[in-house]
Amino acid sequence: MDIKLIKKLIVLMQKSEMTEFKYRDDDFYISLKKEQLQVISSVQSKSAIEKEEEIKKPSKEKELIEIKSPMVGTFYCSPSPGAPPYVEQGQDVKKGDVLCIVEAMKVMNEIEAEFPCIIKKVMVKDAQRVEYGTTLFLVKKA
């Protein structure tokens, strides 16, 4: 992917009155949309969109992936109060590592990494209530 090209496109869009931009060729497809002041760019594959929506979705910083809560409940960063957190910012995790707990109706649901990655940011606080789809972590694929 040619970052410079995309950057140029965004600058172009921001300066212009354009609100939407789509481009596709043999190698890639890009869609730019402008609504009021926001600029969002995303690269999506058509297959398994639902899957992506549920678990992870490219964030505004393109290289980061969101890990979302698979259920409504309470987020816990550690196995018990006072214990060290499962993961911290900057940490490398393997596929299957427990990232956190989401408690729903007294059941502690361990959320595991679906792929090896680096934790870039923890998006919710310990004991915070989360919905289905709330972003829990921003990660980078390892």
Added chain:
Amino acid sequence: MDIKLIKKLIVLMQKSEMTEFKYRDDDFYISLKKEQLQVISSVQSKSAIEKEEEIKKPSKEKELIEIKSPMVGTFYCSPSPGAPPYVEQGQDVKKGDVLCIVEAMKVMNEIEAEFPCIIKKVMVKDAQRVEYGTTLFLVKKA
């Protein structure tokens, strides 16, 4: 991807009245969209638009111009039944020449040419009822 081409396209879009642009060929597909202009602009140019709407509007065949009925009524091609028509297909007319009559409530309204032109087609039949905006003639500017 040709950034200069896209830049040109965007400039083109901004200057034009287009709100959306899509292009696709064997190599690539592009789509540009622009929010509708505010009504204020159409209010400003109202008189011009209305004038155009009333009398002439470019048809699908670019070189032909539609002459429309300025009122609801009955179209007559000649001054009286049996008399020769004011104009016929292929005829050259001068500005101010009578093209036809539209009768409304017993009043015979003579419709005059607003510019010199050649009658390419008579679009309605003698004694046919017409609405405001019904196309009466297709003409070509002389």
Added chain:
Amino acid sequence: MFKKILVANRGEIALRVIRACKELGIKTVVVYSYEDRESIPVKISDEKICIGPSSSDKSYLNIVAIAEAVLQTNADAVHPGYGFLSENPSFAGVCRDLDVTFIGPPIPVMKHLSNKLEVKKQLKKTNIPTILGSDGIVQSAGEAKEIAEKIGYPVLLKAVWGGGGRGLRVIREEENIENAFLAAHEEARVSFGKADIYMEKFIEHPKHVEVQILADKFGNAIHLFERDCTLQRRHQKLLEESPSPFLSEEKRKEILDIALKIVRILNYENVGTIEFLLDEQENFYFIEVNTRIQVEHPVTETCTGIDIMKEQIKLAAGEKLNISQEDVSLKFHSMECRINAEDERFVPSPGKIEKLFIPGGPGVRVDTAIYSGCTVTPYYDSLIAKLIVRGNTRNEIIERMKRALDEFIVEGIKTNIQFFKKLISNNRFKNKDYDTNYIDRNFLK
């Protein structure tokens, strides 16, 4: 009964006429301006004829074009709706000459009622309560001063041929009367073409109450109870309700009886509205008769369950009124908000509607011709929807109106929905603590 009615109007009221015709099995023709070519009335009418460009003068007020459309389509009646040509006796005359029915009262009645001063004099003679004032046209500033002294300040100067609040002047002190007279005179001349002015005692903190009437050509007349239209902005009604929250049962009976008496005196026929002012002592005074279907007629339809538009068409066709006074009851409380395309300073806000959700559910009626994607043009009235609710108590309709306003989503243009939320949530509304000047005094800076 008519076979085909030509609808000489646009927007929600054109749609309202078409709805009534469809339910009666009558074909419709709608005439429209080029601007309105994609409107819902044009889309659903059996026939349609474009009669002119956007400007009302050249389309909806264009008598020749409408008459021509009548001839072309063989319509046997014309429904003028409200506004435009609905109170124009010349247009009614043209219809008569074309041998089609103008849906409204007989032409002589229409003409007579357009001279408010004459009507007032006539009714005063038969002991209908009218507001104290000049017995005729006030000819000069000097005469104005003389009469004002006799009836006492504050007084009101009004245009004989006026309407809609224009040509009105309130004078509270003698020193202002000369200038006021000259200004009102000039305004009347400019606005209505005739400068005639008369004077009335000014009623402080008045309420506006009107009685809906149905009358046939056989002398049968009934009322459909009253509407309160006190909430106005610069004499333009904004919110109406029925029954009136200001009338005691005793006064209600009295005002309804007087309204029917007026109908008999005037030999009135078709639908009509008798308007009254109510003062703080619950005295009421006749103001005028409206000879058309009114914007706020759904309030009464909703309370009584009677379809006024269908009744109007049947009456115009010469049918006998088949509802007796005993059949009419207030089945519900009802209230209407007039949703206008205008900003918070009441300035029209035309534009394209980008997103729309219209309230629904129990007890909610909406009369509108807008849809998502349509354009509200600056050429016509800014009324885009009438939101009417019904309920079993005044409290229920207030709560229902609030929730209906809450769920009303209009994006792309500005509306007065927010204004109504404020108006209705205010305790003064709930407590009936307002008069016809309330909005002007409290919501306009």
Added chain:
Amino acid sequence: MFKKILVANRGEIALRVIRACKELGIKTVVVYSYEDRESIPVKISDEKICIGPSSSDKSYLNIVAIAEAVLQTNADAVHPGYGFLSENPSFAGVCRDLDVTFIGPPIPVMKHLSNKLEVKKQLKKTNIPTILGSDGIVQSAGEAKEIAEKIGYPVLLKAVWGGGGRGLRVIREEENIENAFLAAHEEARVSFGKADIYMEKFIEHPKHVEVQILADKFGNAIHLFERDCTLQRRHQKLLEESPSPFLSEEKRKEILDIALKIVRILNYENVGTIEFLLDEQENFYFIEVNTRIQVEHPVTETCTGIDIMKEQIKLAAGEKLNISQEDVSLKFHSMECRINAEDERFVPSPGKIEKLFIPGGPGVRVDTAIYSGCTVTPYYDSLIAKLIVRGNTRNEIIERMKRALDEFIVEGIKTNIQFFKKLISNNRFKNKDYDTNYIDRNFLK
């Protein structure tokens, strides 16, 4: 009264609950699937919680997620709407354990009524008219044959734990009974998890009539008259009206009295519907009790002017019924068409709504959560709108429904609007010449 109600449903019925709550001054929480994140109920609710992906199993049927949402939001009651968890005693039990009110009848009543055969036996003992049949579960094909011979062909085999028309078999001749018994048995087992089957005499050309009930915990119960729901497609109701066109005044009184008697026998509480079949001789037979608010409740709201949803919430909060039987009258005739997103062969047609005009004007109510630009998904029920009209006569509501269907514009997806136009224009509808099989016989090939 409740302070905050959690709405455990979607679409028009979620919106209906929110409307009632707003009018009662109760805050709302709506739980929703990711698919529904841009829906109107989510937009206008005070609070909202996303509980799962599009699949109902993981969202609207996800008891754990909904219970967690209740805890998180401190809601003090849950409204289940219809469908989904509305008749699920386990979910009601979870609500009880969380110390929040499940808006519906008490759990033991709910449980008891889910066993149709037991209820039928119980009511038969108290001389409520029920359909002749087996007095319990039919254990074998042989027993089926025996009973059928006794009560006479044709007979009907029904799943004890079934509903919605599945697990039903009509047998007209002895030679078919063995295969039919085995098939019905297997279908019941697969569809409802329990294979239990019972037998009833099959009623030819039946009409479906149901009585709307309100009952408080103090033993006060009233009816809100009946609804006719005869027009069904494969046991799915499509058009309902009230009053029933098939009942004489005498029979109406009888059926309403019996319905109230059933309420007393069952110690029923909250809103409910008592369903009956009516045969060609105007004999009626109890079928079952529905323990939820029903899709077609607006028909009765529109006739009587009583807001059933608000009453349901007040009853669930333990309030005393403040409407007496004498206060209830049929103020209007009323009719509902269920507008579904489906093609002419009744196959669901999801997609994006590109253009929309919803009917309005006098006597029209629409309950819908769709808007222009929204997407009708394939994940849930295909019902997109309920179109309800009222009028003073059956003829008036037929004409009004026709014109409302005429002006209903939905582009982008297919709907059954065209089907309803055909259905209602047919003289057999006007002349009341139909039964519950009419649509299946005449509109399905």
